[in-house]
Amino acid sequence: MGFFTDAYDLFCISLVTKLLGRIYYTDLSQPNPGTLPPGVAAAVNGVAFCGTLSGQLFFGWLGDKMGRKSVYGMTLMVMVICSIGSGLSFADTPTSVMATLCFFRFWLGFGIGGDYPLSATIMSEYANKKTRGAFIAAVFAMQGFGILAGGIVTLIVSAAFRAGFPKPAYQDNAAGSIGTEADFVWRIILMLGAVPALLTYYWRMKMPETARYTALVAKNAKLAASDMSKVLQVQLEDETEKMEEMVSRGSNDFGLFSSQFARRHGLHLLGTASTWFLLDIAFYSQNLFQKDIFTAINWIHKARTMSALEEVFRISRAQTLIALCGTVPGYWFTVFLIDVVGRFKIQLMGFFMMTVFMLGLAVPYHHWTTPGNQVGFVIMYGFTFFFANFGPNATTFVVPAEIFPARLRSTCHGISAACGKAGAMIGAFGFLYAAQDPHKPEAGYKGGIGIRNSLFVLAGINLLGFAFTFLVPEANGKSLEEMSGEAQDNDDAARGSKVQPSMA
Numbered sequence: 001m002g003f004f005t006d007a008y009d010l011f012c013i014s015l016v017t018k019l020l021g022r023i024y025y026t027d028l029s030q031p032n033p034g035t036l037p038p039g040v041a042a043a044v045n046g047v048a049f050c051g052t053l054s055g056q057l058f059f060g061w062l063g064d065k066m067g068r069k070s071v072y073g074m075t076l077m078v079m080v081i082c083s084i085g086s087g088l089s090f091a092d093t094p095t096s097v098m099a100t101l102c103f104f105r106f107w108l109g110f111g112i113g114g115d116y117p118l119s120a121t122i123m124s125e126y127a128n129k130k131t132r133g134a135f136i137a138a139v140f141a142m143q144g145f146g147i148l149a150g151g152i153v154t155l156i157v158s159a160a161f162r163a164g165f166p167k168p169a170y171q172d173n174a175a176g177s178i179g180t181e182a183d184f185v186w187r188i189i190l191m192l193g194a195v196p197a198l199l200t201y202y203w204r205m206k207m208p209e210t211a212r213y214t215a216l217v218a219k220n221a222k223l224a225a226s227d228m229s230k231v232l233q234v235q236l237e238d239e240t241e242k243m244e245e246m247v248s249r250g251s252n253d254f255g256l257f258s259s260q261f262a263r264r265h266g267l268h269l270l271g272t273a274s275t276w277f278l279l280d281i282a283f284y285s286q287n288l289f290q291k292d293i294f295t296a297i298n299w300i301h302k303a304r305t306m307s308a309l310e311e312v313f314r315i316s317r318a319q320t321l322i323a324l325c326g327t328v329p330g331y332w333f334t335v336f337l338i339d340v341v342g343r344f345k346i347q348l349m350g351f352f353m354m355t356v357f358m359l360g361l362a363v364p365y366h367h368w369t370t371p372g373n374q375v376g377f378v379i380m381y382g383f384t385f386f387f388a389n390f391g392p393n394a395t396t397f398v399v400p401a402e403i404f405p406a407r408l409r410s411t412c413h414g415i416s417a418a419c420g421k422a423g424a425m426i427g428a429f430g431f432l433y434a435a436q437d438p439h440k441p442e443a444g445y446k447g448g449i450g451i452r453n454s455l456f457v458l459a460g461i462n463l464l465g466f467a468f469t470f471l472v473p474e475a476n477g478k479s480l481e482e483m484s485g486e487a488q489d490n491d492d493a494a495r496g497s498k499v500q501p502s503m504a
Helices: 001-009 015-027 040-067 068-087 094-126 130-162 182-191 193-204 212-216 221-232 236-248 257-287 291-298 309-341 343-362 365-369 374-389 394-401 405-434 452-469 480-484 486-504
Strands: none
Touching: 001 015, 001 040, 001 068, 001 094, 001 130, 001 193, 015 040, 015 094, 015 130, 015 182, 015 221, 015 309, 040 068, 040 094, 040 405, 068 182, 068 193, 068 257, 094 130, 094 394, 094 405, 130 182, 130 193, 130 291, 130 309, 130 394, 182 309, 257 343, 257 374, 257 394, 257 405, 291 405, 309 343, 309 394, 309 405, 343 365, 343 374, 343 394, 343 452, 365 374, 394 405
């Protein structure tokens, strides 16, 4: 439910940015309704990612220092407060409203950032090795339902207000096409993100700390056995001695910046961080700017031919359709197949197919923009989402939770995820400017390279992701201790303790 809320909060903003432009930046003397100025659009779309990046690093580190459970509730409360704060961004001027909104979106992102390393680490440390991939991927798959819920909620709210307060198109009556009611719509949509987070808080607080953290990091074998007895509803007293023995001889106490970590896991961390970085450039630029692409291919009508709420309704309908047909199924294909096919093959295939479909959109781009061909474009576009999610968008989340030692697991996942969000920021800010038509950019923007060339760039980025995947090891069917080297260390320590007395 945490991930469901994360996705809802991160992506619902893209559904209402056109509405924000109309409400706060419309000049009634102009033939077209207002849009957010370039700097404001970049800030509103991207500021939550800056917060998420910070939160992933901070809460990832804190999760290894204080324990997974103690930090887990904090992230939810930050999300609840800031979701409500986002909807209550009141001020006298448009600039002040946007500044307040960006303030709350940053701290909302900060809370969301903590969910990434903690959710993945907790799930990996509770799951068994046969179904671990599916369980971690299922946590991440809730992102798909969060994106879908954002679209459905926006559809319902905009349809209700549209039916209750019908308005003319902008070209028929510029002032009357917006109406004061429109200001409630975006606020309600943003504030509803607090509801699932609030409902989840009680259950998070009831969860015991993971046994792996308690035993291997906090070094309390008795409490670890007791916690697992509660979780599994099985008595585990007999295991306490074994766990205490394992804890007492745990020898691999090297730190994140040690040469031993660099030798053992340096390339792995480079692999998880770089693939997540490259993936998120493509994934977030696609997700946040679907509405611009749909408008460019004339799937959504020109803004002046619609009222403000009609535009919100049509944007949310298009994004809901893409989420339902491409995004959500992709996640669940990963859940069902990750422990059969393996992480490595799914990630390679995903990057490769994303490259193919991006090129399929870019090469004949002019064909797709002609009337009658939009449906083909949307189907191809939907497939890029399908293979992002039945591919690297899921596996880049799963693998960092499996291959690093317990006391650095949350930190390393946080670092990898933060690199992903750095990519998301490039996608969010970069695509906004790059996709502008070189000859006829939107008001306030300079000419970019256009959508077609932007798609070529994204195809190249996916190809790089394919190459960097070869740095990431396959964790399928192996225990966390085998992958991190902790099992080998314990075996070496056990052999050493047997040899020592005979030497004496």
